[in-house]
Amino acid sequence: MSIAEAPKPPAVQKLEEYNSFDPDLMECPFQYWKQLREEAPVFQDPTTGMFLVSNYKMVCDVVRNPTLFSNKFGLALRNDDSPHQQKLREIASEGYEAVDTMLTADPPEHTRYRKLVNKAFSPKRVAEMDKDIERIVNEIIDGFIDKGEVELLSEFGQLLPLIVIAEQLGVPVSDRKKFRKWSDSFIAQLSMMADEDRQLQAQRDIVEFQHYFAEKLKEKAANPTDDIISDLTQVTLEDEGDPRGLNTAEQLSILQQLLVAGNETTAKSIVEGMYLLITHPDQMKAVYEDYELIPNMIEESLRMLTPTNNMYRVAMDDTELGGVKIPKGSMLMVKYGAANRDTDEFADGEEFDIRRKNARSHLAFGMGIHTCIGNSLARQEMKVAFRVLFDRTKNWRFVEGKNDFRHSPNVLLRGMEKLHLAFDKA
Numbered sequence: 001m002s003i004a005e006a007p008k009p010p011a012v013q014k015l016e017e018y019n020s021f022d023p024d025l026m027e028c029p030f031q032y033w034k035q036l037r038e039e040a041p042v043f044q045d046p047t048t049g050m051f052l053v054s055n056y057k058m059v060c061d062v063v064r065n066p067t068l069f070s071n072k073f074g075l076a077l078r079n080d081d082s083p084h085q086q087k088l089r090e091i092a093s094e095g096y097e098a099v100d101t102m103l104t105a106d107p108p109e110h111t112r113y114r115k116l117v118n119k120a121f122s123p124k125r126v127a128e129m130d131k132d133i134e135r136i137v138n139e140i141i142d143g144f145i146d147k148g149e150v151e152l153l154s155e156f157g158q159l160l161p162l163i164v165i166a167e168q169l170g171v172p173v174s175d176r177k178k179f180r181k182w183s184d185s186f187i188a189q190l191s192m193m194a195d196e197d198r199q200l201q202a203q204r205d206i207v208e209f210q211h212y213f214a215e216k217l218k219e220k221a222a223n224p225t226d227d228i229i230s231d232l233t234q235v236t237l238e239d240e241g242d243p244r245g246l247n248t249a250e251q252l253s254i255l256q257q258l259l260v261a262g263n264e265t266t267a268k269s270i271v272e273g274m275y276l277l278i279t280h281p282d283q284m285k286a287v288y289e290d291y292e293l294i295p296n297m298i299e300e301s302l303r304m305l306t307p308t309n310n311m312y313r314v315a316m317d318d319t320e321l322g323g324v325k326i327p328k329g330s331m332l333m334v335k336y337g338a339a340n341r342d343t344d345e346f347a348d349g350e351e352f353d354i355r356r357k358n359a360r361s362h363l364a365f366g367m368g369i370h371t372c373i374g375n376s377l378a379r380q381e382m383k384v385a386f387r388v389l390f391d392r393t394k395n396w397r398f399v400e401g402k403n404d405f406r407h408s409p410n411v412l413l414r415g416m417e418k419l420h421l422a423f424d425k426a
């Protein structure tokens with residue numbers, strides 16, 4: 001398929017007539033998002049009953065108010081009593097208790113977890129990982145450079161964050177395949193699109209992940225090394241009069257989040273960034289000529305093709321937003337991807353512009369207390385990835401006939417399923 005034949009958006013219809021699980025809509029949501037922002041920035045979706053929040057200002061209002069809009073959506077998504085949910089719970093009972101730590105916790109618990117994890121995931125540690133990131137990027141490129149072709153997601157984008165975090169979690173190379181499988185299963189569990197068998201398999205994989213890392217945490221607690229996993233076994237808030245560390249269930253929940261939140265997001269961001277550059281050759285040329293443009297190019301591509309499309313919140317009380325009544329207990333979907341194209345915040349918001357002054361105001365890493373804890377690592381990985389790719393290769397283009405430009409079916413995470421590219425050595 002050529003780029004001209006790439007998937008097209010569904011016909012424009014009334015907002016209440018769209019089915020939010022329509023694959024065509026998930027594939028090409030931009031017109032729908034525009035309609036949402038302009039006609040009903042707070043809209044109760046008839047398919048899911050959720051309140052969709054799509055304009056920039058209101059998304060900020062929601063995520064800055066964690067007292068009213070809670071992140072304890074884990075419970076809300078898990079608490080149905082269907083036979084399938086019971087089967088999932090049975091499998092889960094063979095592992096460790098699911099605790100709500102960072103992403104799915106509210107203050108004051110969230111504050112404590114965030115402070116503890118910040119100690120393990122400090123900016124200093126990320127800065128120290130720079131050389132390792134560069135080594136890993138080069139090793140991955142070595143694996144495909146002689147072919148002149150690469151499937152950028154599986155042969156590059158997914159490997160980079162996975163190897164970086166695997167090294168920090170003490171996973172040996174021989175276990176990387178398993179590590180990849182667990183990461184995929186976490187994503188499948190979150191997607192809301194996996195069929196029941198896949199969900200059951202994902203739950204089995206998660207139990208396997210828990211037992212594997214429970215052992216590793218024990219080893220690291222006894223013999224700490226210089227990495228994130230060792231830090232997680234040692235951190236306390238003793239300086240604030242709280243000598244408690246993290247227990248195993250909490251450590252596992254945090255490790256799980258580092259995998260879920262860090263791997264596929266970064267992988268998709270790299271692929272979408274390259275796609276945007278190839279479809280905007282003048283801007284590709286400008287970045288090649290001036291690497292100083294790379295950081296803003298990354299921000300602009302996160303804005304334009306946001307991997308964390310949507311995120312959930314739960315209303316803790318009856319409230320009103322944008323004139324729409326929201327009853328206590330309702331699920332909200334904050335639409336980061338839609339808000340990032342809001343033309344009230346970003347002039348010509350549907351256009352890709354690597355020189356955009358306020359590109360970094362995007363919400364791809366969220367905002368407020370849950371702002372992505374891995375954002376500096378992700379930014380660092382992407383900067384090094386593009387710089388080294390540009391140093392070693394040039395003339396990037398789509399491989400004719402191999403791309404359908406389709407996106408993985410996933411409610412929260414948006415990104416292409418594959419991208420076959422050809423290039424020349426620099």
Ligand code: HEM
Nearest residue numbers: 102103261262265266269308364365366370372373374378
């Ligand atoms: C381009 C890559 C990434 C994107 C787009 C991204 C996006 C996000 C977003 C939007 C949130 C906020 C969720 C909310 O509003 O509730 C978030 C939170 C989080 N991210 Fe990332 N992320 C990325 C990379 C990473 C990496 C590399 C890690 C760690 C290895 C990571 C770990 C986390 C964690 C643990 C949270 C929860 C923080 C909290 O609730 O306090 N992310 N991320």
